[in-house]
Amino acid sequence: MNPIEPVGLPFLPLLFVFFIAAASAGFLLGAWARLVAIVGAGAAAVLAVWIWSLNMSLPIWILPFGVNVDLEAPLVLSGYSLQLRATNTPVLAAYLLLAALALLLGALHTHDALFPAQVWLLLTGYGALTLLVNAPTTPIVIAPVLFIMLTALSIYVLHGGRHKEVSAGLRLLTPPVLATPLFLAGGWWLEQIPLNPQDLVVTQTAGTLIGLGILVLLTPFPLHGAWSASSESSPPAAALLVTLFYQLGVLYLVAQALHLYPFIFRHTDWSVWMSALGLLTAIWGGIAAIGATHAGRLWGYAAIHDWGVIILAMTAPGLQSWTLVLFLFALRIISMMTSAIGLIALERQVGSLEMQRLRAVGLRMPWSSAAVLLGGLGLVGFPLTAGFAGHWAALQSLALFDWRLAMAILLAAVGAILGFVRLARLMFGMQDAPLTMRESALNVGTALGALIVTLIVATSPQLLSALLERILTAFG
Amino acid sequence: MASSSIFVAVGALLANGPGILLLSALVASLVLVWDWRWALVGAAAIMLGVSSLAAALHEPAPAVTAAQWLAALISLLLLGLSAYIHRPGAIAHPHGNWLLRSFALGFLAGAWWMLDPGVALPVFTRVETDLLIWIGLCSALLLSLSAAPFSSGIGLLLLAAVAQNIAAVLLPGSGLAVLVGIAQILLALGCAYAVLAQPVRTSRLQTAPARKAEQVVEPAAASQPRPLRLFPGRAIRSRTPSGIEEAAETLKVAASSPSVEVSAKEGV
Numbered sequence: 026m027n028p029i030e031p032v033g034l035p036f037l038p039l040l041f042v043f044f045i046a047a048a049s050a051g052f053l054l055g056a057w058a059r060l061v062a063i064v065g066a067g068a069a070a071v072l073a074v075w076i077w078s079l080n081m082s083l084p085i086w087i088l089p090f091g092v093n094v095d096l097e098a099p100l101v102l103s104g105y106s107l108q109l110r111a112t113n114t115p116v117l118a119a120y121l122l123l124a125a126l127a128l129l130l131g132a133l134h135t136h137d138a139l140f141p142a143q144v145w146l147l148l149t150g151y152g153a154l155t156l157l158v159n160a161p162t163t164p165i166v167i168a169p170v171l172f173i174m175l176t177a178l179s180i181y182v183l184h185g186g187r188h189k190e191v192s193a194g195l196r197l198l199t200p201p202v203l204a205t206p207l208f209l210a211g212g213w214w215l216e217q218i219p220l221n222p223q224d225l226v227v228t229q230t231a232g233t234l235i236g237l238g239i240l241v242l243l244t245p246f247p248l249h250g251a252w253s254a255s256s257e258s259s260p261p262a263a264a265l266l267v268t269l270f271y272q273l274g275v276l277y278l279v280a281q282a283l284h285l286y287p288f289i290f291r292h293t294d295w296s297v298w299m300s301a302l303g304l305l306t307a308i309w310g311g312i313a314a315i316g317a318t319h320a321g322r323l324w325g326y327a328a329i330h331d332w333g334v335i336i337l338a339m340t341a342p343g344l345q346s347w348t349l350v351l352f353l354f355a356l357r358i359i360s361m362m363t364s365a366i367g368l369i370a371l372e373r374q375v376g377s378l379e380m381q382r383l384r385a386v387g388l389r390m391p392w393s394s395a396a397v398l399l400g401g402l403g404l405v406g407f408p409l410t411a412g413f414a415g416h417w418a419a420l421q422s423l424a425l426f427d428w429r430l431a432m433a434i435l436l437a438a439v440g441a442i443l444g445f446v447r448l449a450r451l452m453f454g455m456q457d458a459p460l461t462m463r464e465s466a467l468n469v470g471t472a473l474g475a476l477i478v479t480l481i482v483a484t485s486p487q488l489l490s491a492l493l494e495r496i497l498t499a500f501g
Numbered sequence: 502m503a504s505s506s507i508f509v510a511v512g513a514l515l516a517n518g519p520g521i522l523l524l525s526a527l528v529a530s531l532v533l534v535w536d537w538r539w540a541l542v543g544a545a546a547i548m549l550g551v552s553s554l555a556a557a558l559h560e561p562a563p564a565v566t567a568a569q570w571l572a573a574l575i576s577l578l579l580l581g582l583s584a585y586i587h588r589p590g591a592i593a594h595p596h597g598n599w600l601l602r603s604f605a606l607g608f609l610a611g612a613w614w615m616l617d618p619g620v621a622l623p624v625f626t627r628v629e630t631d632l633l634i635w636i637g638l639c640s641a642l643l644l645s646l647s648a649a650p651f652s653s654g655i656g657l658l659l660l661a662a663v664a665q666n667i668a669a670v671l672l673p674g675s676g677l678a679v680l681v682g683i684a685q686i687l688l689a690l691g692c693a694y695a696v697l698a699q700p701v702r703t704s705r706l707q708t709a710p711a712r713k714a715e716q717v718v719e720p721a722a723a724s725q726p727r728p729l730r731l732f733p734g735r736a737i738r739s740r741t742p743s744g745i746e747e748a749a750e751t752l753k754v755a756a757s758s759p760s761v762e763v764s765a766k767e768g769v
Contacts, residue, residue, distance in 0.1 A: 103676060161675040170677065173661070173684040177691035184698055191695040192648045195657075198688060199644060202657050205664040205681070206637070213623055213671040 033093030036086070037100040037107055037156065044149040051142030058131070058138040065141050066128035069148070073121035077495070081111040099158075105167075106159035115496040116155045116277050123269050124148045126362055130262035133471055134369045137186040137260070144266060147182065150175040151270050155277060165285065166212035168278050169238065172201035172271070179267045183259040193258050196251035197267070200244045207238035215286070228288045235282060236295030242275050243336055245302035246309045249329050253313070256325025257378075261368040264321070265361055268328065276354065279339065280347065280500040290340075300341035304430060307333025311405065311437025314444035320371070320378040320397065323448060324364050327404035327441050331357050331412065334434065338419050343426045347500045351493050352486075353415040357404065359482055360411045363475040364400030367393040370468040380451055387452030390464040392472035394452045398445055399479055405441040411479045414486035508566040512557025515550050521632055524550050528639045531655065532602050532646070540655045541581045547636065548573035548662045552669070554632075559624065559670045565678045569665055572682030573658075576689030580654050583693035589701040597646065605646070609638050624670055633663050650699055654692030661685045 047065060054061045084097040099108040109117070124144050131140040154171045157164045180194035211234030217227050241248065256264045282289060290296045310330030317323040331353070338349045370393035372378050375386060387394035399410055406416025416438070424431035482488065514520060524547060531543045552569035555561065597605070613634070622630045636659055643656035661681060669678035 105676075162672050162677065166672070167675075167677065167680065170664075170680050170684050173681075174687045177684070177687040180691035180695060184694070188698075188700055190648075190700065191650065191698050192653070195650055195653045195692065195695055196648075198653075198657055198691070202660045202664070202688070205661070206667050209664060209667045209671060209677065210622060212675075216672075 033085075033095060035098030035100065036094050036096045037098065037109060039094070041100070041149060041152070044145055044152065048142045048145035048149065051145055052139060055138035055142075058135045058141060062128045062132035062135070062141045065145065066125045066132060069121045069125035069128060073118045073125060076114055076121065077118035079109075079114055081109070081114060100156075104161045105157065107153060107156040108158045109156060110158065112499050113155050113158075115499045116273070117152055119273060119496065120148060120151050120155065120270065123266070123273070123358070126358075127262055127266035130265065130362075130365055130369060133366070133467065134260075134262070134373045136262065140182070140185070140263070143178070143182045147175060147178055147266070147270055150178065151274055154274055162212050163215055163285070165235070165278065165282050166208050166215070168274075169201050169205040169208045169242065172242065172274065173198065173205060175274075176201055176271070179271070182263045182267055183255050185260040185263050187258075187260070189258050191258075193251050193254035196254060197271075199251070200241050200248050204238040204241040207234050207241065211235040211238060225292070229292045232286065232289040232291075232293045232295070235286065236289045236293050236299075239275075239279055239282060239289070240295060240299055240302065242278070243299065243302075245299070245333065245336055246306040246329075249306055249309070249332075252329055252332075253322055253325035256328065257319050257322040261321065261324075261365040261372065264325070265365045269358060269361065272332065273354070276335075276339075276350065277499065290345075296340045296342050296345070299339075300337050300344075303333050303336030303340060304433065305333070306330075306336060307434050308437040309333075311434075311440035314405075314441035317444050318380050320380060320383060320448060321368060323380075323441075323444050324361075324368060324397070324401055324404075326444070327401050328357070328361060330437060330441050331360070331404040331406075331416075334406075334416060334419050337423065337430075337434075341423065341426065344419075344422050346422070347497060348493060349415070349419060349422065351496055351500060352489065353412075353419065355489050355493065356412045356415040356482065356486075359479060360400045360403030362400070363396050363403065363411070363479050366471050366475045367396030367398075367400065370464065370472065371397065374462045374464075380448060383448070384451050385454055385456035386462070387449070388456075389462050390468070392469045392476070393464060394449075396472040396475050398449055398452075399476060401445050401448075402442065403479060403483075405438040405445075407438075407442060407445075409480075409483050411482045413483055508553050508556035508563065508570075509560075511549070512553035512555070515554050516557045520550075520554075521628055524554075525632060525635050528636050528659070529606055532606055532639055532642050533599060535599070535602070535647075535652075537584050537651055540652065541577055541584070544655050544659060545573065545577050547659065548577070551632070551636070551662060551666055554629070555666050555670055558626070558629065561669045561673050561678070565669050565673070568679045568682050569662075569669065572665070572685045573662065576658055576685045579686070579689045579693045580651065580658070580696070583696040584651050587697045587699065589699060602642075602646065605642060606639070609642065610635075613638065622667065622671075633666065636660075637663050650692055650695035654689060654696070657688055657692065658685060661688060 047068065051058075051061050051065065079096065081096065084095065086094040086096055088094065096109055099106045101107075124147075127144050128141055131137075131144070137143075150171065154168060154175070157167065157171075160167055176194075176198050179197060180191055183194040183197075184191045211231050214227055214231035214234060218231065221227050244252070252268060255267065259267075307330050310326045310328075310333055314323055314326035314330065317326055335350055335353045335357070338344060338346060338353060368378060370390060371383060371386060374390060375382050403410035403412035406412045406420075420431045420434060423434070515524060527543050527547055527550075531540050531547075549570055552566050552573070556563075556566040620630065620634060621627065622633070625633070640656040640659040640663075643652050643659070646652070661684065665678050665681040665685065668675070668681050672678075
């Protein structure tokens with residue numbers, strides 16, 4: 026709390042009013058969806074950079090015309106307190122950056138006129154989840170309920186106005202709904218700890234329940250199904266947004282839970298269970314990718330493989346490292362973004378991402394096809410892609426612990442690589458009938474930009490160190 | 502208070518052996534009788550019953566139970582309206598017939614009874630805990646037996662009702678029960694949207710014999726109500742065609758048969 030007595034305007038209400046105004050503008054100006062998305066992306070990017078660069082040791086922001094803004098003033102509603110702190114600032118900035126990227130993708134191909142409004146609404150929700158610092162009970166217990174609400178909103182985003190089934194979005198609701206009772210019962214036990222600090226049964230029970238809840242929220246194998254299904258049935262921009270928003274939220278929740286209640290891992294066996302399921306997730310992602318017949322689903326399985334490695338890096342005893350987790354997640358964002366740019370262009374031109382329909386498309390749309398392949402291969406840690414450095418570091422650390430686990434992940438990655446090799450053969454194979462589609466200058470430009478970023482990160486991953494050091498303050 | 506006495510009175514009716522058994526049987530019947538109208542009525546009875554039971558046994562603030570009732574009614578109304586408007590989103594085949602579903606239920610109950618992991622919720626009585634777990638298990642079965650948005654919605658709402666009950670009893674001063682109620686309404690809105698967005702899938706069982714391939718029609722195009730069936734796993738018995746329809750069908754089959762084509766060519 027800011028020690029200096031009120032000092033002008035509180036920042037958080039202004040921020041949330043801005044978010045809601047942006048969502049309303051996106052809804053009302055649906056006819057100009059591309060323009061709204063571009064302006065929104067610009068605003069979100071500027072806000073992300075500004076919030077990232079905030080010095081929270083100087084919480085009063087003095088405007089030139091004499092009005093002060095109190096950055097640390099809490100926003101209190103019915104006992105639930107939201108506050109901007111040095112620890113949650115980088116996460117909020119990361120959410121804004123992801124929103125800016127999603128809005129840019131939405132501008133690239135306007136699949137749904139309401140997409141910009143939905144992005145701002147989701148950003149409002151996840152922003153509130155990040156900034157929630159105080160509540161009548163511990164905020165960790167409340168988080169799964171907020172996840173239910175935000176996942177319910179994600180159903181509209183994932184549907185994207187298409188005439189298709191929405192079952193993937195509904196399946197996404199299952200983990201938070203299953204996790205909520207576990208967190209709530211765990212919350213009761215957490216409240217008993219101050220009353221019986223010496224009683225190990227209380228901490229063990231609380232740790233068991235919260236740990237199981239976290240495990241369910243992490244959606245490892247076999248709860249992973251919704252991710253691959255949404256990658257196939259939803260617009261790539263929507264799938265990217267929903268996946269990364271949810272997973273960043275869960276990672277932040279796990280970091281907070283382990284920081285506040287370290288006994289979740291110390292007094293229980295959950296770390297072993299989570300790492301085993303992380304390993305299975307990585308293996309399943311690789312195996313399932315071999316037989317994928319849809320480029321979107323292949324992308325989804327590669328992302329599941331990557332997510333399995335992240336879970337493993339977060340939970341495996343002897344490997345637990347938030348630096349590695351955040352490094353892998355940053356590379357995941359770059360790889361998924363690169364793939365999504367290519368997939369959007371291909372889907373727009375071809376009309377579908379069924380592999381058989383992508384035959385010889387690489388000859389006419391080489392840059393977008395290269396973005397799909399390089400981004401997808403980055404998710405499985407192929408050399409010379411963005412994900413290589415992270416996966417290599419994780420495999421090395423894992424091999425020191427047990428070389429067989431590292432080998433299993435490597436073999437699973439080979440499976441996913443085979444899936445991409447099959448896609449590449451189809452894309453760049455010859456076709457009897459000549460294709461008439463053309464790659465627009467905009468698609469070439471964005472795909473090229475994404476490929477350059479991917480190659481820069483692949484060759485110089487140390488460029489991310491400064492960013493990771495800053496964001497580590499929120500997770501460490 | 503008058504309002505609290507209503508909840509407590511309803512709860513007191515259920516807070517005994519037959520009452521608990523009735524609620525348990527009602528939950529099981531949602532899985533067995535795969536019908537959207539029954540699911541709506543049954544889910545409403547279960548959600549209101551469970552919250553009233555908690556009101557009678559644990560006496561949370563009447564406003565909390567009122568919020569639980571309100572959230573249950575609004576969410577089920579939303580889901581019911583969507584199913585009424587767009588029937589194909591609600592009527593969907595489960596993966597298996599009534600026999601398989603009853604086996605699954607029996608297996609679930611038997612496994613739980615045999616293994617007896619001894620799960621006990623604090624503050625709740627053993628019978629209440631078992632009821633909540635039974636609701637959770639049957640909801641999971643509803644979710645796993647069909648990917649249809651309506652049945653998924655009912656399953657998710659019942660699971661959320663369990664969470665809401667736990668929040669109301671274990672964390673009474675936190676306002677979490679109200680928050681879960683809001684989440685329930687948002688969840689129901691999402692599921693209702695999914696029901697409305699569900700494409701009309703007409704399989705060969707439901708269409709004329711000439712249309713063999715499965716077709717997908719846009720939701721706005723048609724929302725043909727289908728007859729109520731207690732056990733949808735059973736093949737649909739087609740209604741007796743009228744004389745004109747029979748003659749038209751015979752002509753259609755005759756026109757498409759190769760022998761007719763051959764004889765026509767020979768005639769030319």
